[in-house]
Amino acid sequence: TAGITQAPTSQILAAGRSMTLRCTQDMRHNAMYWYRQDLGLGLRLIHYSNTAGTTGKGEVPDGYSVSRANTDDFPLTLASAVPSQTSVYFCASSSTGVDANTGELFFGEGSRLTVL
Amino acid sequence: GQNIDQPTEMTATEGAIVQINCTYQTSGFNGLFWYQQHAGEAPTFLSYNVLDGLEEKGRFSSFLSRSKGYSYLLLKELQMKDSASYLCAAMDSNYQLIWGAGTKLIIKP
Secondary structure (H helix, E strand, C coil): CCCEEEECCEEEECCCCCEEEEEEECCCCCEEEEEEECCCCCCEEEEEECCCCCCEECCCCCCEEECCCCCCECCEEECCCCHHHCEEEEEEEECCCCCCCCCCCEECCCEEEEEC | CCEEECCCEEEEECCCCEEEEEEEECCCCCCEEEEEECCCCCCEEEEEECCCEEEEECCEEEEEECCCCEEEEEECCCCHHHCEEEEEEEECCCCCEEECCCEEEEEEC
16 A cells, blocks of 8 residues: 655755645545654644645645645645755645544655755 | 643663653643654654553553643663654644654664
8 A cells, every 4th residue: 555655755946946746645534734844843734634625724834835636636836945945845644634633644755855 | 832842862772661751732632642753754653642641552652641741652672673753742722733843762782
């Protein structure tokens, strides 16, 4: 079982360019999330989606956008990348949404993005 | 504000026991999670506590005291493969996860 697949694994991007990080899950989970992980900080939620067709803002949404056209895919787009967006990005999913407390998240392997 | 505190780094010996502490301050509480993250890999779920007390799962146990805003993860019979970061996360009243920065556990032979 693939679980959650992220692409690309790593990317170097020039400042000002746009980039879409792809995330696909095959577990038929309702909820999906995008986190960024930076050294010395906890995981920070960028955007989330409770179910296909809906999205919500997390703790650090500025500079990022998401869409959830179907259950499986949850791409994250940086419209105009800045160096402060250099980070490791993790996509995650859960069988229930943020309004339920089952809680267990399944994470993708991460996408390491460097913005120069 | 909401906050999670856990030690940055701990060192332990193979075969020994180690306890990783986590204190939390959240607006409401809907559970405390522990995840393991090996370097360069994704976090993986270890445990979830919502009631006070100790939950044992093999070599790993997790404890919660809601009145003290405190949890710990206990790892017994340490193995070299347990070298990883351990992430504590508390769920607030809005079911949002507040994550600690993680505790890097180094296991020495």
